Amino acid sequence: xxxxxxxxxxxxxxxxxxxxxxxxxxxxxxxxxxxxxxxxxxxxxxxxxxxxxxxxxxxxxxxxxxxxxxxxxxxxxxxxxxxxxxxxxxxxxxxxxxxxxxxxxxxxxxxxxxxxxxxxxxxxxxxxxxxxxxxxxxxxxxxxxxxxxxxxxxxxxxxxxxx
Numbered sequence: 246x247x248x249x250x251x252x253x254x255x256x257x258x259x260x261x262x263x264x265x266x267x268x269x270x271x272x273x274x275x276x277x278x279x280x281x282x283x284x285x286x287x288x289x290x291x292x293x294x295x296x297x298x299x300x301x302x303x304x305x306x307x308x309x310x311x312x313x314x315x316x317x318x319x320x321x322x323x324x325x326x327x328x329x330x331x332x333x334x335x336x337x338x339x340x341x342x343x344x345x346x347x348x349x350x351x352x353x354x355x356x357x358x359x360x361x362x363x364x365x366x367x368x369x370x371x372x373x374x375x376x377x378x379x380x381x382x383x384x385x386x387x388x389x390x391x392x393x394x395x396x397x398x399x400x401x402x403x404x405x406x407x408x
Contacts, residue, residue, distance in 0.1 A: 265316070270403040274381060275396065277312040284308025286385070293330065299393035302385050307337065311384035312394065313350075319376050321403055325349070326367045327383060328398040334361050334390035343387040350380035357386070369404075 266272050277300050279288035287303040288310055300312045325347045336343040336359045346354030347368040355368050372379065381401065383394045 265318075266403050270405075272316070272401045272403075273397070274314045274316065274399055274401060277314045277383070280311050280313055282309040282311065284310075284389075286310040288312070293393055293395070298396040299330075300383065300396060300399075301391065301393040303391050304385065304389040307387055307389050309384070309386050311382050313383075314381045315378055316381060316401065317376060317378045318372055318401075318403075320372050320374060322369070322371045322405075324367055324369050324402045324404055325381055326365065326398070326400060326402065328363060328365055328395040329358060330363045330393045330395070331358065331361050332391040334359070334388060334392065336388045340387050345385050345388070345392050348382050348384065350382060354384075361390075365398075 277290075279300075281288070284304060284307055286308040289301050289303070291299060291301060293299050302308075302310050304310070327347060329345055331345060334345070342354070342357055344357035344359040345366070346357045347366050348354040349368070349370050352370065356366060358364055358366055370379075383399070385392050
């Protein structure tokens, strides 16, 4: 509620919003909330064995869950990227979206991860409006296993190129 009041205040008073991005045009996202869509999933924040912080899913049966965060960003092209670690990941044939992916709300992923180990995943998108609130999504779709998204590499990068 407070964020909405600040946004409305800026609109009414024409106060420019501070640029959230670093000089490298990166924004590290830290305010993630979990959402269960189907099945039974344990969603936790924690630390991997290498000491790095993660947001994780643990599903012992097929499930669909996501970690979500909203950010208001100006017109431009963006890349949401993350380093992901999977263990005992099992996806299901016949469902092309079964696996682990990044995307924004209302869109389908560019790629879906279906293998165990450490991987880098990306999702490219553009904002055509002057300013838009976008819901960023780290998801597991119709799969089971352990999935961790490293928080120190989970970032939104503003691109100089238009997609």
